[in-house]
Amino acid sequence: xxxxxxxxxxxxxxxxxxxxxxxxxxxxxxxxxxxxxxxxxxxxxxxxxxxxxxxxxxxxxxxxxxxxxxxxxxxxxxxxxxxxxxxxxxxxxxxxxxxxxxxxxxxxxxxxxxxxxxxxxxxxxxxxxxxxxxxxxxxxxxxxxxxxxxxxxxxxxxxxxxxxxxxxxxxxxxxxxxxxxxxxxxxxxxxxxxxxxxxxxxxxxxxxxxxxxxxxxxx
Numbered sequence: 001x002x003x004x005x006x007x008x009x010x011x012x013x014x015x016x017x018x019x020x021x022x023x024x025x026x027x028x029x030x031x032x033x034x035x036x037x038x039x040x041x042x043x044x045x046x047x048x049x050x051x052x053x054x055x056x057x058x059x060x061x062x063x064x065x066x067x068x069x070x071x072x073x074x075x076x077x078x079x080x081x082x083x084x085x086x087x088x089x090x091x092x093x094x095x096x097x098x099x100x101x102x103x104x105x106x107x108x109x110x111x112x113x114x115x116x117x118x119x120x121x122x123x124x125x126x127x128x129x130x131x132x133x134x135x136x137x138x139x140x141x142x143x144x145x146x147x148x149x150x151x152x153x154x155x156x157x158x159x160x161x162x163x164x165x166x167x168x169x170x171x172x173x174x175x176x177x178x179x180x181x182x183x184x185x186x187x188x189x190x191x192x193x194x195x196x197x198x199x200x201x202x203x204x205x206x207x208x209x210x211x212x213x214x215x216x217x218x219x
Contacts, residue, residue, distance in 0.1 A: 001050070001051050001053070001055075001057075001077070002031065002048060002049065002050045002051075002077070002078045002079065003048075003049055003050075003051065003057050003060060003075050003076065003077060003078055004046055004047070004048055004049075004074075004075070004076050004077075004078035004114060005023075005046070005047045005048075005049055005060055005064065005072060005074075005075050006036070006044065006045070006046050006047075006072070006073040006074045006075075006196045007019060007044070007045055007047060007064055007070055007071070007072055007073065008042060008043070008044050008070070008071045008072075008073055009042070009043050009045070009067070009069060009070045009071075010041065010042065010043070010069045010070075011038055011041050011042055011043040012041075015043065015067070015069070015070070016033070016043070016045060018067045018070075019047075019064050019067050019070055022063040022064060022066055022067050023047070023049060023060065023063050023064060025063065026055075026059045026060065026062070026063035027051060027052055027055055027059070028049040028050065028051055028055075028059075028060060028063070029049065029050045029051075030047055030048070030049050031048040031049060031050055032047070032048040033045055033046070033047050033048075034046040036199055036201065036202065037199045037200070037201040037202075039200075039201075044073070044199060046114070048078055057075045060072070060075055061075060073195070073196045073197075074194070074195045074196035076194055076195075078114075086108070086111065086112050087112060087205070087208075087209055087212075090104065090105070090108035090112065090209075091209075091212060091213065091216060093108070094108075094213060094216055094217065095216050098216070098217055101213070101216070101217045102120045102131050102132035102217075103132045103133075105118075105120060105132065105179075105188065105210075105213050106118040106119060106120055106132045106133050106134040106137070106188070107134045107135065109134070109188055109190055109206070109209065110134040110135070110136075110190065112205075112209070113175075113190055113192070113198075113202060113205075113206065114192075115190045115191055115192045116136055116172070116191050116192060116193045117133070117134050117135070117136045117137040117138065117190075117191050118133070118134045118137070118188060118189065118190045118191070119132070119133045119134070119137050119188070119189045119191075120132040120133070120179060120186065120187070120188050120189075121145060121148070121186065121187055121188075121189055122148075122180075122184045122185065122186045123144070123145055123148040123149070123184055123185050123186075124183075124184045126144045126146075127143075127144060128143060128144050128145040128148065131186065137191075138164070138166035138167055138169070138191070139166065140164035140166055140167070141164070143164055144162075145161075145162070145163070145187075146162060147161045147162070148185045148186075148187055149178060149185030149187075150176060150177065150178040150185070150187050151178065152177075152178070152207060153175065153176065153177035153178070153203040153204065153206050153207035153210075154175065154176055154177075154203070155173075155174065155175055155197070155198050155203070156174035156175060156176050156189065157174075158174070167189075167191060169193070170193040170194060171193065171194055171195065172191045172192060172193045172194070173191070173192040173194075173195045173196065173197050173198060174189065174190070174191055174192075174198075175189070175190045175198040175202070175203060175206060176188065176189045176190070177203070177206045177207040177209075177210040178207070178210065179210045179213070179214055180214050181214060187210075188206065188210050190206065
């Protein structure tokens with residue numbers, strides 16, 4: 001069984017190696033590593049790991065956190081590979097098939113940010129609706145997203161920003177970035193059921209990608 005492990009660790013030589021050794025001693029095979037964030041002497045990495053049949057994921061947490069200064073932020077099932085730095089490939093795909101650009105954007109964002117789903121939404125007056133959705137996007141009835149338009153990428157907190165209830169089910173972490181120009185205001189919304197929370201660097205990547213796709217597809 002493959003899992004995606006997000007770890008917070010000291011940003012110094014040897015820290016990641018120590019985690020890798022601890023995971024290996026617990027029987028885990030590391031399939032890939034992706035750097036999520038480096039800031040203030042702290043590193044945040046995503047590790048794709050595989051465990052032998054019958055080994056519970058709890059052993060990953062125990063092994064990693066046995067390394068001084070390491071904290072496991074989340075563990076979740078994963079496909080077994082890390083598709084890192086896929087933004088350029090997605091942009092090429094959208095440029096080659098602009099008619100399906102928004103659908104490709106939703107699918108691509110869900111994949112790049114290792115999320116459960118993504119939506120492209122728009123707001124007109126007091127009515128909001130979806131323009132495109134990825135696989136596994138939650139079904140919702142028509143409503144309103146009063147926090148549109150957005151000026152920047154944000155973490156969407158259901159306690160502050162109203163969202164349809166299915167968006168926040170399963171302890172889903174939400175992020176959104178403005179998409180398009182002019183009217184109606186639009187956004188790309190990403191949902192990660194069970195977390196982990198979106199980091200500032202991930203918000204910056206999401207905003208940049210949405211801005212570039214806006215340029216590629218036009219308003």
